[in-house]
Amino acid sequence: MKQTAEQTTVKPVATKYVYDALKEKILSFEIYPGSRVTESELADLFMVSRTPVREALLRLENEGFLTIRPKQGCFIKPINxxxxxxxxxxxxxxxxxxxxxxxxxxxxxxxxxxxxxxxxxxxxxxxxxxxxxxxxxxxxxxxxxxxxxxxxxxxxxxxxxxxxxxxxxxxxxxxxxxxxxxxxxxxxxxxxxxxxxxxxxxxxxxxxxxxxxxxxxxxxxxxxxxxxxxxxxxxxxx
Structure with a gap:
């Protein structure tokens, strides 16, 4: 099934929204360093599907803000x-x-x-x-x-x-x-x-x-x- 132009636009917009919002919460310590969060929690929080959440988390992991552990969740980088x-x-x-x-x-x-x-x-x-x-x-x-x-x-x-x-x-x-x-x-x-x-x-x-x-x-x-x-x-x- 072919995606419409609107559908292909929504995905990157949602990913950027989750990325920006979650990064802000990490940098402001609203999500405490060392904390564990899950895709489902964040999807509920931001009222989006898990796909943009997953993509935002991967980007934040690449930037060093968190670590993704399969079947365990995502762990915000602790501050040492x-x-x-x-x-x-x-x-x-x-x-x-x-x-x-x-x-x-x-x-x-x-x-x-x-x-x-x-x-x-x-x-x-x-x-x-x-x-x-x-x-x-x-x-x-x-x-x-x-x-x-x-x-x-x-x-x-x-x-x-x-x-x-x-x-x-x-x-x-x-x-x-x-x-x-x-x-x-x-x-x-x-x-x-x-x-x-x-x-x-x-x-x-x-x-x-x-x-x-x-x-x-x-x-x-x-x-x-x-x-x-x-x-x-x-x-x-x-």
């Missing part, structure tokens, strides 16, 4: 603060290497473009946490690309995949967003001046502040969620 600290240590080393390379090789025109994007005035524009996360990650990848080291870029992208859930909470505070703009702007100015030591030190402090803030906020949010309703009640209430 100690492990995240190790990833941040690797990230710091990579980011420092990136700014060193950028000081030597990144064209002035590209740096001037970044300087405009990260002008402190831009911090006054309203941003969602997702938008800030994307823009922040793009900034750091741009510097890595500017270093001319493609291997460094790949490793940095891999580290970002592992810490994305904690980086997102870094941008739920207006003052933190303003500070990020100011710190990025200062880093770019140092690179433009080809001041390697200054750029390196600014980047180290920037990553450390980001890690400290995100860790504190993550632990606070986790404690609040744990003290609240059960995992099943959380899912039902979404």
């Amino acid at each position: 603060i100690e492990e995240l600290g190790e990833y941040y240590g690797v990230r710091t080393a990579l980011e420092v290497a990136a700014v060193e390379g950028a000081c030597h090789y990144m064209p002035e025109s590209e740096l001037q473009h970044l300087l405009h994007l990260w002008s402190p005035d831009q911090a006054l524009v309203e941003h969602s946490a997702d938008q800030m996360e994307d823009k922040d990650e793009s900034f750091h990848i741009a510097l890595a690309l500017g270093s001319g080291n493609s291997t460094l870029v790949r490793y940095l992208q891999d580290v970002n995949d592992h810490i994305r859930i904690i980086r997102r909470v870094d941008f739920q505070d207006e003052e933190r967003i303003k500070r990020t703009y100011a710190e990025h702007h200062a880093i770019i100015e140092a690179i433009l001046g080809r001041e390697v030591d200054k750029a390196r030190n600014l980047m180290k402090r920037h990553i450390q502040r980001s890690q400290d803030f995100a860790k504190t906020l993550t632990l606070t949010q986790l404690a609040k969620k744990k003290a609240g309703v059960s995992r099943f009640e959380q899912v039902k209430a979404l």
Whole structure:
């Protein structure tokens, strides 16, 4: 039986809806890290068939947000603060290497473009946490690309995949967003001046502040969620 154009459109739309909604619940800890959910629960929750739920879960698994275990269900990735600290240590080393390379090789025109994007005035524009996360990650990848080291870029992208859930909470505070703009702007100015030591030190402090803030906020949010309703009640209430 041939599918109509309307039927072929509904499936990807439903999958995207489930993917977006479920990802938001994971990132906001409304579904507690380490929790188990099933396709049938989620299908009932989002009032869709199990097919778009299954496809959304596969996509989220590929992105590292959960693990699918046959005949057991889906398990939201637990947050290991100690492990995240190790990833941040690797990230710091990579980011420092990136700014060193950028000081030597990144064209002035590209740096001037970044300087405009990260002008402190831009911090006054309203941003969602997702938008800030994307823009922040793009900034750091741009510097890595500017270093001319493609291997460094790949490793940095891999580290970002592992810490994305904690980086997102870094941008739920207006003052933190303003500070990020100011710190990025200062880093770019140092690179433009080809001041390697200054750029390196600014980047180290920037990553450390980001890690400290995100860790504190993550632990606070986790404690609040744990003290609240059960995992099943959380899912039902979404």
